[in-house]
Amino acid sequence: MDEMTRKRPRLVFFHRLVPVSKTRAILVILFILFSISLILLIHHLPISKVSSSNPSRYHWKRDGRRALPLCPLVSPLSVGWLDLSAEIPALLDDSAALQDTTTNAGLKEGGSYQPKDCQARSQIALIVPYRNREEQLTVFLRYMHPFLQRQQRHYTIFIVEQTGDLPFNRGMLLNIGFLEAKRREEFQCFIFHDVDILPEDDRNLYSCPDYGRPLHMSFVIDIHDYKPVSLMFLFGGGVIAISELDFIRANGYSNVFWGPGLEDDDFYRRIRRLNMTVVRPQSPVDHLRYRTLYHDADADVDPQRQTLFDEGYLRFESDGLANLRYRLVDLQMKRLYTHIVIDPTLALSND
Incomplete structure (x- = not known):
């Protein structure tokens, strides 16, 4: 009896081990099946074939088709500096040249373009405030489309036109262009561009700046003898690139500057x-050189603009995107641009 008594605990212990061993075996089998399923799943997912040593190799789409490689940071299509004194008269006279930058190049209705042979690194909205400068607009569009296409950019040009007799409000038009563009596409950044200034060299890269680092591009200009101008004396006028979030954080431009001047300084x-x-x-x-297009000086200078500028810090949070009011008169997807026509009189209404 004593021997049987001594063996029973061992037998009981052995029987307790059997269920545990079966459980482990089941878990091992399930793990193996899960691993095989995971391997098969990964094998059929789109795999990026781009490595850090070779960024130009191809990606793959979810449907298994080969996608385009990323466009290089510096386009091989760049031609460098152009003599705009010769280019501008030709752009005004040669309407047939549009064929190369529109239908042949793949320009879409509304002035939108993306390269055919590579995937652009970002999508850019080029916003131009405009009124009564038809000749300059013609030159601008005929020049900037091939310029941006040579840089292999994915972009859309928005022309924001002010109607009526009120003085020109550049800051408000840029705010409107920003909001109207956002409603139509997912843009990573916005380039605010005056219609009367052109880059002379396509190695001047129109690209998205880093977050928290707005890019002031037009500081080497012919009217200043192509001498770089300090930020203390010149900011904003001409060409600025900024991310969407940074523009929202700044509450956009002020809406109170009617007539030329100081809206850029206020934004700075x-x-x-x-x-x-x-x-x-x-x-x-x-x-980085820019050429200006001649036009008559604006006459509608607001005598209160300096006071408005001096008190601007009081309105940073309330004046801008936050209180923007306007009437959308027309929006057309034209051949070379998206045309946004607005009436700004609501901005002066107390209703």
Whole structure:
């Protein structure tokens, strides 16, 4: 009896082990089946074939088709500096040249383009405030489309036109262009561009700046003898690139500057208040030159503009995108651009 008694605990212990061993075996089998399923799933998912050593190799789409490679940071299509004194008269006279930059190049209705042979790194909205400068607009569109296409950019040009007799309000038009563009596409950044200024060299890259670092591009201009101008004396007028989030953080431009001047200086103070760093392109200065197109000086200068500027810090949060009011008169997808026509009189209404 004593021997049987001694063996029973061992037998009981052995029987207790059997269910545990079966459970482990089941778990192992389930793990193996799960691993096989995972391997098969990964095998059929789209796999990026781009490596850090070879960024130009192809990606793959979910349907298994080969996607386009990323466009290079610097386009091989660039031609460098162009003599705009010769280019501008030709652009005005040669309407047939449009064929190469529209239908042949794949320009879509509304002035939207993306390269055929590579995937652009970002999508850009080029926003141009405009009124009563038809000749300049013709030159601008005929020049900027091939310029941006040579840079292999994915872009859309928006022309925001002010109607009526009120003085021109550039800041408001840029705010409107920003909002109307956002309603139509997912743009990573916005380039605000005056219609009377052109880049002379397509190595001046029109690209998206980093977050918190708005890009002031037009600081080497013919009217200043192509000498780089300090930010202390010149900011904003001409060409600025900024991310969507940075523009929203700044509450856009002020809406109170009717007539030329100081809306850019006010915007500079807004972004500096948020501790953003205004940067300028790192390309050689010779690549950053801009040419201005002649036009008569604007006569509608607001005598209160300096006071409005001095008190601007009081309105940074309330004046801008936050209180933007306008009437959309017309919106057309034209051959070379998206045409946004607005009436700004609501901005002066107390209703």
